[in-house]
Amino acid sequence: MLKVPSVSVVIPTYNRLSLLKQTVESVRSQSFQDFEIIVVDDGSTDDTWEWLARQSDIRAFKQPNQGIAASRNAGIVKARAPWVAFLDHDDLWLPDKLQVQMGFIAENPHVALVAARHVRMGSRIRNPRRVQWKSGDLFVQVYAESFIHTSSVIIKKDVLESIGGFDPRYRFADEFDVWLKIARDYPIAYVNKPLVLIRFYEANTSHDRLGLRKDTEDILLKHYDPQRISERVFLKTMSDHDISYGRAYLKAGDHRSALDCFWRSVTRAPLRVRTWRYYLKRRMANWFVR
Numbered sequence: 001m002l003k004v005p006s007v008s009v010v011i012p013t014y015n016r017l018s019l020l021k022q023t024v025e026s027v028r029s030q031s032f033q034d035f036e037i038i039v040v041d042d043g044s045t046d047d048t049w050e051w052l053a054r055q056s057d058i059r060a061f062k063q064p065n066q067g068i069a070a071s072r073n074a075g076i077v078k079a080r081a082p083w084v085a086f087l088d089h090d091d092l093w094l095p096d097k098l099q100v101q102m103g104f105i106a107e108n109p110h111v112a113l114v115a116a117r118h119v120r121m122g123s124r125i126r127n128p129r130r131v132q133w134k135s136g137d138l139f140v141q142v143y144a145e146s147f148i149h150t151s152s153v154i155i156k157k158d159v160l161e162s163i164g165g166f167d168p169r170y171r172f173a174d175e176f177d178v179w180l181k182i183a184r185d186y187p188i189a190y191v192n193k194p195l196v197l198i199r200f201y202e203a204n205t206s207h208d209r210l211g212l213r214k215d216t217e218d219i220l221l222k223h224y225d226p227q228r229i230s231e232r233v234f235l236k237t238m239s240d241h242d243i244s245y246g247r248a249y250l251k252a253g254d255h256r257s258a259l260d261c262f263w264r265s266v267t268r269a270p271l272r273v274r275t276w277r278y279y280l281k282r283r284m285a286n287w288f289v290r
Contacts (some may be wrong), residue, residue, distance in 0.1 A: 006288070008156060011037065014044050020089045023091060031099045069167060088150055113188040146179075153179075172212040184223065242261045
């Protein structure tokens with residue numbers, strides 16, 4: 001009879017074999033070794049499946065292309081451990097990632113989710129002078145700051161099952177919805193020690209930018225609870241959301257959409273200097289172009 005591991009590492013993948021190999025190697029190199037690796041191949045058309053079939057330490061599953069939410073959900077179903085860690089196929093774990101988080105879990109088994117700080121690949125890794133954990137009811141912080149990255153989390157499997165996993169309807173922000181569902185009802189924890197390296201990509205198309213903006217806004221509205229989130233925090237969060245996507249539109253050269261985002265930010269938080277600064281700067285730039 002196979003020993004049940006402490007944590008199941010779920011890696012969804014699609015046509016990124018060269019990066020996937022590096023990602024898997026970062027798991028194999030963990031100082032904490034009581035895990036299983038589950039890779040869900042979401043219909044890759046490169047040599048991913050052939051490579052996976054040769055890896056004796058990976059439980060690999062193949063499905064028709066359904067998207068990342070469905071792939072993560074498939075991994076949850078296949079997971080044998082009581083805890084599930086997610087890792088995107090192009091990110092890397094630092095060697096003590098699991099050791100740090102599972103050590104905290106051993107002393108705090110009541111938490112439902114444990115996250116860690118992430119840094120962009122190529123950035124200098126600055127370890128904090130003092131490793132600090134924050135834990136408990138972090139719902140408002142998750143809502144307002146959206147600081148959790150998928151590749152940093154370890155979550156109780158039964159909690160994932162109780163909330164229904166990842167919602168495929170949110171193609172661009174399904175993970176944010178999950179973090180809020182969990183933080184709303186369970187204690188969670190976060191450590192300021194960098195444990196994950198991520199590759200950062202801007203949204204590639206206007207469709208992606210619009211989809212991400214819409215998904216995030218829908219999720220913020222869905223999880224807004226006036227009993228727990230003040231109106232001030234709600235409006236500031238929505239305003240920051242508009243500014244963030246306005247800047248993304250600017251980078252993509254879509255000045256009309258950027259101006260629309262900045263104006264929405266102003267209408268949500270008209271007393272914030274920052275919102276007016278972005279709007280007026282863009283408005284004046286458009287005026288001079290004419």
